Amino acid sequence: MSTTAVTRTASPQTGTTTSPQTGNMTSPQTGTTTSPQTGNMTSPQTGTTTSPQSGISTSPQTESSTLLQSQSTGTLTTPATQSTIPNANIAQIIENISNVTTAEVLNLTNRAVIDNIKQLGKSDEWTETNAQVLMDKYLEGGAKVSTAEEVINLGSLIQSVPSDMFSEMSSDQMEKSLPTLSNRSSLLDDVQRSSIMRNALTSIGINQTVNIISGPLVSAIPLNSLYSLKTITSTTFERKSWTQSQSSYLVQKFVSNQNSININKIRAMDQAVIGMTCDMIEKVDKADWIEAANIMTKMDTFSSTKVKCLGTAIHGTLNFEKIKKEKLESIPPSVLAMFPMTDINKIPDTHCSSLVHLLGQVRLNLLPKISQKRTDFVNRAWSCAKSNSNLVKQLGSLVCDLTATRIDSLTKDQFSALISKFKSCGTFDPDKRVAVAGLIKKVFGSTSQWVATTVEGLGPLVSTLDREDLDQLPIRSDIADKLVEIIDNEEMNAATVNPNFDFSWNVENLYDVTYYMLRGGARRFRRDIETNCTSINFSVDMIKKMKELNFKWKSDELSSCMTSTIFLETLDTLNVVTKFDQIQHTILLMKAKKAFKLKTVEDFTAWKFKALGLIKKGFSVQELKRLRLNTDTILLNFGKVKNWENSQGRTIVQQFRNGLCLLPNKINGKQLFAFNNLLCFLNPVQVAQVNKAAFSEAMNKIGKITCGTPLLVAWKNKAVETFGPVTSWTNSLLQGLQNIVAGCSAAELKAINDTRLSSISSLAIPFIPPEVLKELSVAELKALGFANLGSITEEQRKMLNSQQLNVLEEVLDTRLTSHAGKIATSSFSYQ
Numbered sequence: 001m002s003t004t005a006v007t008r009t010a011s012p013q014t015g016t017t018t019s020p021q022t023g024n025m026t027s028p029q030t031g032t033t034t035s036p037q038t039g040n041m042t043s044p045q046t047g048t049t050t051s052p053q054s055g056i057s058t059s060p061q062t063e064s065s066t067l068l069q070s071q072s073t074g075t076l077t078t079p080a081t082q083s084t085i086p087n088a089n090i091a092q093i094i095e096n097i098s099n100v101t102t103a104e105v106l107n108l109t110n111r112a113v114i115d116n117i118k119q120l121g122k123s124d125e126w127t128e129t130n131a132q133v134l135m136d137k138y139l140e141g142g143a144k145v146s147t148a149e150e151v152i153n154l155g156s157l158i159q160s161v162p163s164d165m166f167s168e169m170s171s172d173q174m175e176k177s178l179p180t181l182s183n184r185s186s187l188l189d190d191v192q193r194s195s196i197m198r199n200a201l202t203s204i205g206i207n208q209t210v211n212i213i214s215g216p217l218v219s220a221i222p223l224n225s226l227y228s229l230k231t232i233t234s235t236t237f238e239r240k241s242w243t244q245s246q247s248s249y250l251v252q253k254f255v256s257n258q259n260s261i262n263i264n265k266i267r268a269m270d271q272a273v274i275g276m277t278c279d280m281i282e283k284v285d286k287a288d289w290i291e292a293a294n295i296m297t298k299m300d301t302f303s304s305t306k307v308k309c310l311g312t313a314i315h316g317t318l319n320f321e322k323i324k325k326e327k328l329e330s331i332p333p334s335v336l337a338m339f340p341m342t343d344i345n346k347i348p349d350t351h352c353s354s355l356v357h358l359l360g361q362v363r364l365n366l367l368p369k370i371s372q373k374r375t376d377f378v379n380r381a382w383s384c385a386k387s388n389s390n391l392v393k394q395l396g397s398l399v400c401d402l403t404a405t406r407i408d409s410l411t412k413d414q415f416s417a418l419i420s421k422f423k424s425c426g427t428f429d430p431d432k433r434v435a436v437a438g439l440i441k442k443v444f445g446s447t448s449q450w451v452a453t454t455v456e457g458l459g460p461l462v463s464t465l466d467r468e469d470l471d472q473l474p475i476r477s478d479i480a481d482k483l484v485e486i487i488d489n490e491e492m493n494a495a496t497v498n499p500n501f502d503f504s505w506n507v508e509n510l511y512d513v514t515y516y517m518l519r520g521g522a523r524r525f526r527r528d529i530e531t532n533c534t535s536i537n538f539s540v541d542m543i544k545k546m547k548e549l550n551f552k553w554k555s556d557e558l559s560s561c562m563t564s565t566i567f568l569e570t571l572d573t574l575n576v577v578t579k580f581d582q583i584q585h586t587i588l589l590m591k592a593k594k595a596f597k598l599k600t601v602e603d604f605t606a607w608k609f610k611a612l613g614l615i616k617k618g619f620s621v622q623e624l625k626r627l628r629l630n631t632d633t634i635l636l637n638f639g640k641v642k643n644w645e646n647s648q649g650r651t652i653v654q655q656f657r658n659g660l661c662l663l664p665n666k667i668n669g670k671q672l673f674a675f676n677n678l679l680c681f682l683n684p685v686q687v688a689q690v691n692k693a694a695f696s697e698a699m700n701k702i703g704k705i706t707c708g709t710p711l712l713v714a715w716k717n718k719a720v721e722t723f724g725p726v727t728s729w730t731n732s733l734l735q736g737l738q739n740i741v742a743g744c745s746a747a748e749l750k751a752i753n754d755t756r757l758s759s760i761s762s763l764a765i766p767f768i769p770p771e772v773l774k775e776l777s778v779a780e781l782k783a784l785g786f787a788n789l790g791s792i793t794e795e796q797r798k799m800l801n802s803q804q805l806n807v808l809e810e811v812l813d814t815r816l817t818s819h820a821g822k823i824a825t826s827s828f829s830y831q
Contacts, residue, residue: 090116097125101569102611105130110141117143121155127572128159129611135160136607145169148176159187162633163195163670171203178212185217190673190701191636193220198670198697201225214239222669222697223249223736234268243700244301245736247275248759252731255280263288266295274301277731278309278758278785289314290330297332304334304366305758305785308811311338320346329354333361338786341376341813352384353391360396364424368500368790372814374401382406393417400425400503407435415439423459426503437464452478460486460505470513475520481545483514488547491578498766498791515552518545533561543570551579558587564595575613585618601626609637616641617648624651630659632674639676649681664689669697680707684714692722703738703761709769716743727751731759742767746775758785765791770799781807 090112093100113120113134120126120134135157144150145165151158158181169177174196181188181196188196197220200209206228210218218240226246229236232253242250250272255261261283266273273296284292293310296302314335318327320343328351336344336358347355359377367374378401385391392414395402399421410418428436440461441447444454447469455462455473462470462483473479490505519537538561543550550573567574567588574588592615593601596608601623609616616638619627629635635656644652653675656662662671664686672679672694679702695702695718702715719740720726723733726748734741734752738761744752749772752760757780765773765788773796781789781804789811797805808814 090119094119094123097123100130102127102129102133102571103565103568105133108134108137110137113137114141114143117157118153118155121153121157124156126156129572129575129607129613131157131160132607132610147173148180151177151180156184156187158184159189159192161192163191163636164632166192166195167199169199174199175204175208175212178209178217179214182212182214182217185215188217189636189640190220190676191632191670193217194670194673194697197221210236210240216241219243219246219700221246223699223732224696226250229253237268237270237272240271242272242275243736244274244761245700245732247272248277248735249275249730249732251275251280252277255283259283260285263291266292271299274299274303275732276306278306279755281306281309281313284313286317289317290332293332293335294330297334300363303758303762303785303787304790305762305787307334307366308338308786311335315339315343318343320344321348323347323351325351325354329358331358333358334363334366337362337366337373337377341373341380344376345380349384349387352388353394356381356384356391356394357396360394360398360421362397364397364400364503365501368812368814369502370500370814371790371812378402378406389414396421397424402432404429404431404435407432407439410439412439412443415443419458419461423461424503427506428464433464436461437466437469440464441469446472448472448474450474450479452476452482455479455482455486460490460507462486463505463507463510467509467513470509473513473517475517477518477545480514480517483510483517484545484547484549486510487514487549491548498793500790500793511549511552515546515549518542518549533557536561538562538566540566540569544573547573548577548579550574550577551581551584553584555583555587558584558591562588562591564591567591567595571611575611575615578614580614580617582618585615586620587618588615589618602628604628606631606633606637609634614641617644619648621647621651624648624655627655628659629655632660632671635660635671635678636674636676639674639678642677644677644681646681649678653678653681665691667691667694669694672698673701676701679705680711682711684710687711687714687718690718692718695719695722699736700738703736703740705739706767709743709767712740712743712767714743715740716748725751727753729756731756734759735761739764739767744768744772746772749776750780754780754783757783758788760784760788762787762791766793766796768796770796774799774801774804776804778803778807782811786811 090108093104093108114137117138126134138157139145139162145154145161146169154161166174178196178200185193193216196217197209200213201221204212206221206225207230209221210229219242223245226249229250232250236250236254247269251269252275254269255265258265261280262285266276266284266288269275276296281292289310293314296310297307310332314331315338320339328347344355359381362377378395378398381391381395381398385395392410395418399407399418415422422436427433440458444450444458447465450473463486487507487510490507493504536557538553538557543566546552571592580588589612592608592612596604598604598608601619604627610633629638629652638652638656656678660671664682667690672690675682699719705711705715707715716737719729719737723729726744729737729752734756741760742764749757749768765784773792776784789808792808797808800808
């Protein structure tokens with residue numbers, strides 16, 4: 001056995017000694033040892049460790065037992081000798097919930113949680129992990145969730161109630177609970193909503209349920225349940241967030257057999273107005289078209305295809321050459337954008353101010369990037385600005401389509417007024433990026449003089465700067481914090497969308513400069529030397545500050561410096577980092593096992609799986625085969641994770657089938673909701689065996705899958721088995737099936753009535769194989785509508801003939817040949 005000499009360095013001012021191995025500092029007066037990573041102080045007399053964040057003390061004799069979980073029951077144990085947080089300290093926790101660690105919540109006794117549940121539930125700041133731990137303690141202490149009063153008392157902690165408890169509530173208590181559950185429904189997951197809705201529909205029926213509930217909870221009502229509604233009145237729509245599919249059905253019934261639709265009907269529809277079809281728009285009283293258009297276009301989810309129909313309807317009522325200012329200003333910007341450019345150019349220059357203002361308010365993602373109109377609008381507005389330079393400040397979203405030359409020509413004053421609009425544009429082409437960066441430096445000066453508010457005000461525009469300018473930013477923690485916020489916001493908002501409508505930012509060039517700034521500006525830090533946890537500032541505070549940037553830690557740094565204390569105190573930061581690689585996930589999983597004091601992976605239980613978040617991706621296939629995946633709650637936690645490796649996904653699905661004793665035909669709707677991102681790892685044979693009732697219940701969730709063609713075909717076949725042949729599919733059903741429609745063959749797509757083709761979700765279009773899409777006739781392509789044609793990808797367009805391309809040019813008002821190469825080829829990736 002080798003021995004290592006320990007050398008301690010003493011401070012001449014205080015006499016404090018520092019260990020070079022751990023960085024711990026020991027006071028000669030008290031003997032107290034302080035950890036530089038956590039700030040925790042340990043008394044040599046008692047061995048008690050005190051956290052400076054919470055002021056909570058933990059005895060070393062009880063620290064391990066505090067975090068132990070019973071291997072036989074999966075419950076959180078609270079030994080009689082455990083040092084627990086008394087009720088008096090609950091108030092301190094409630095006042096500082098955003099900074100409370102999982103370790104501190106674990107230290108609460110079951111009794112303390114039960115006695116203070118109403119106070120604990122008042123806060124909306126609980127992390128998912130801590131809310132789950134509190135719920136486990138509440139239930140393990142003998143409390144229940146079976147009455148409306150208990151539902152009310154839980155407050156925000158309702159988010160962690162096991163879905164089975166909602167299923168088991170009595171009819172009268174469920175009915176009494178529905179108003180509260182409606183108000184809190186944004187906190188509930190799909191499985192919880194499904195359980196609530198199944199109980200409510202069984203207990204009190206569809207009519208009473210619809211009368212009581214409000215908000216997003218209504219989205220959990222299966223489409224086929226709405227078929228049993230006796231009457232549909234204005235109260236059916238009040239304060240209810242119906243889905244596109246539900247709205248389509250309800251609105252169709254609401255205005256059925258009416259030759260005309262008056263404005264009172266439109267007003268009564270509330271948010272469900274998104275269910276209006278082009279045929280219905282044509283029936284709106286002409287005198288009400290403008291007001292109806294304003295109501296409809298205020299809804300972000302109102303399809304651009306329907307906006308196009310509004311434009312067509314209103315266009316014929318206008319005389320553009322003689323249009324009055326008041327009339328022009330009454331037209332919704334989105335509708336104006338659908339008018340032919342030849343008519344927009346006829347609008348008198350005397351109305352330039354109103355016209356530029358309206359064009360600048362057009363929703364950025366209304367028109368695909370390939371639309372020629374985007375350039376035409378800029379040209380018209382720029383022409384107006386020649387006689388009134390102040391109009392440049394009203395360009396609004398049009399700034400995103402300015403050429404580099406025009407961006408260069410903006411004055412400091414004009415650019416400053418338009419910064420908020422430039423921030424919404426997303427990553428620029430190289431020439432525009434240089435132009436924007438030049439203006440930024442012209443307005444704000446050298447980056448070496450910037451302060452945090454400058455960075456905050458520019459937001460993602462900071463990413464237009466080159467590395468040399470970024471390196472000159474002052475090394476200040478407040479600036480680093482703002483850069484982290486920018487990175488975190490853009491990563492959170494990033495989504496897989498058709499490039500034709502992608503206005504997201506690529507901020508990868510901010511990663512390194514932000515990381516080094518957080519590290520104190522060590523831009524030339526030698527990463528090849530032996531890891532020293534103190535010198536690299538590996539601490540709770542640093543990990544919380546870095547957020548998504550935690551993926552920048554080297555594997556050996558995570559391995560060497562991540563203590564159990566640091567892991568538990570930063571778990572809710574680490575478990576949402578999307579850019580960790582497999583090695584980092586594996587290391588963090590190893591740290592989780594140690595922090596949770598688990599002997600084997602079989603000892604992981606429901607709340608621990610939830611606490612792991614994305615770290616679950618660190619499980620190897622061999623470990624996944626040993627996990628106890630045997631509850632719907634655990635299934636939900638795994639289903640929330642995206643981008644599993646194929647081998648992992650298939651193994652997880654098999655383990656759940658074994659653990660839950662699931663034959664495909666025994667999977668219920670709630671479980672299909674829980675599978676979520678794992679749905680793509682079922683094979684076509686298993687999909688074929690899913691029972692029709694479960695599929696019908698979970699159709700909205702399944703319709704969002706982004707699987708490859710074989711799985712989409714399998715789910716389409718299940719839809720045919722459940723709802724009948726494609727030719728019978730209604731507008732509402734086509735909208736509810738969403739991406740599943742992409743599994744249709746060319747013959748099936750062609751068999752859909754032309755009047756219904758526009759009801760296919762634009763999100764499904766990129767998933768239609770190019771060889772299928774090219775079989776549609778010119779008339780069928782045109783019938784797909786504006787939104788769907790705008791979603792056709794470059795890869796799909798390559799297989800269209802000249803006549804088909806002419807349809808796209810006509811409907812989208814674009815010149816496809818002149819945009820070749822403008823948009824990167826879109827090849828949607830499948831799980």
